[in-house]
Every structure is written in structure tokens, then in C-alpha cells.
Amino acid sequence: MFEKRVVAPLRVFLALLFAVLIFFQTVSLPGQFAHMAREAPEGAYLRWPATIVTIFWVLCVQAVIVATWKLLTLVQKDRIFTPASMVWVDVILWAFGAGWVTLTGVFLYVGFNAEDPGLPLLLFLATTGVTVLTLLITVLRALLRQATTLRTDMEAVI
Template sequence: MLRARWSVLLLRVVLVLAALWLGVLAVLSIPGQLSDEALAFRIPAQAVLTIVVAAVLVVIVCTWRLLTLVQHDRIFSEASMRWVDAIVWALAVSWAVFAGGAAVLVGVIFFTPELRDPGLPMLLFGMVVLSALPALLMLVMRGLLRQAIDDRAELEEVI
């Protein structure tokens, strides 16, 4: 149990640091990086990146709530499913927005002859594919949690 407490504490510290970093990123870094770009690019890019950052912040809050359920030994309950569902939806929405933004950017690159370079589209394709992994992993973890909740309920009936 002592190891679990330290793990939860360490994870909470990392979540706070990640949330602070994302806040600085959203407020200072993203607008600063995009300030020299054309308005037609800056506004959509900033919107896409802000939605992705907000979704990650939602995931951080939900993870914090799940850690609270772990501490109270209630992780294998229906209450945890709500938070896992919120994580899945946040990841799915952020992936869809990011994939849509990447697709538009690749389209602009493809239809602009002086920008045609396969490097950035290939990089974006890899990022879109890799960014789908957390959402898909959470779907698998959600199924495992559902099975554990059902097994625990069945075990409690037997006892």
C-alpha cells in the first residue's frame, strides 16, 4: 500500500507540472510562435492547438479524479467509468480536430506548387497515426475496467 501511495503522489505531482506546462504553452508559447504567420493560418492553427491542449487538460483532471477513486478503493465501480468515458471522449475530439487540421494543411501543401514537399505531410501523417494510440489504448483499458467491475460485482455476490 505504501508503494501505491507514493505512485499516486508522484503521478499527482507530474499531473500538476503537466497542467502548468500546458497552461504556459496555451497562453504564451502557441500565440508567440504563430504571431508572425498570416492571419488566415494563425487563427485556425491556434484554434486547433488550443482545442488539443484543452482536451489534454480534461484528461489530466479526469486522471486526478481516477486517482482519488484509487485512494478510496473505489476504482472498480461505476463512478470510475464516467471519468474513463470523459478521457475517451476528450482524446477522440482532440484527435478528430488535430486530424482535420492536419488534413487541411496537407491539402494546402498539395495544391500549392511552391510548397510541395513530402516532408511535412509525412510528419503530420505520423503524428495523426501516433496521436490515435492513446484514445485506442483507453478504449481497451475501458473494456478491461468494465470486465473488472463486472467480475468484482460477481465476486461480491458470491461472498
């Protein structure tokens, strides 16, 4: 089946992405914001809020990776259309929702304080993208719930 050929490479790239994100959380992001605070002391007060928010966003992505890994396990075991899958889809939705709330807050803060429209426009694009993805996942969750119900009903008949 097609899923079997896709699951293994997807797991490799999910693991790679997770490892890279750990590096970003622990080294790259804190170091980048420390460097920016040294280079531009007038914005140094944003060092810790920016570090915390970006690390939180990375944590949200990591939650999505873990939930996707668990869903792949359910696909391999042919258990994707069970209530267990809904838990992991909910984790993905909560991660997207938490990321969206903080992204919207950052967008509003930057939008009201920016002198240049570049960053607010970029944040607007990101906020719109996360909104679309969250709504798409919500629709896919509803489809999964319907398919799970149908499968349960079919198994009861058979």
C-alpha cells in the same frame, strides 16, 4: 503497495504539466502564431485557426489530466472498480476523440496543400499515434468494465 508510492509523484507531475499547459494556452501559443504571422505575412491568414486548434488540443490534454487525477483518487480510495471510474475513462476517450478529429482535419488540410512532405508526415505520425492510444484506451475501458462487473459479482457473493 506499489500504487501508493506512484500516485503522489504522478500527481506532482500532472499538476506541473497542467500549469505548463496553461502557460502555453495563454502566452506561448498565441504569441508564437502572432510572431509567425508577422514573419511570414503570406501565411498570416492561418494565425487564428492555428491558434484555436492548438489551444483546443491543449484543452483536450488538460481534460485527460483532470480525468486521470480523478481516477487516481478512486485508486487511492480503492474504488477504481466502480461505475464512477467509467465516467472519467469516458472523459479521456472523448478528449482523445475530439483531438483525433481535429488532428485528422489538420492532417488532411496540410496534406493536400503542402509542398514539402515533412509536415504531412509528422502529422500522419501524430494521427497514427493518437489513433493507437484511443483504441488502447477503448480496450482498457472494456477491461475496466469487466473487472468492475466481476468485483460487483464477488461482493454480492461475499
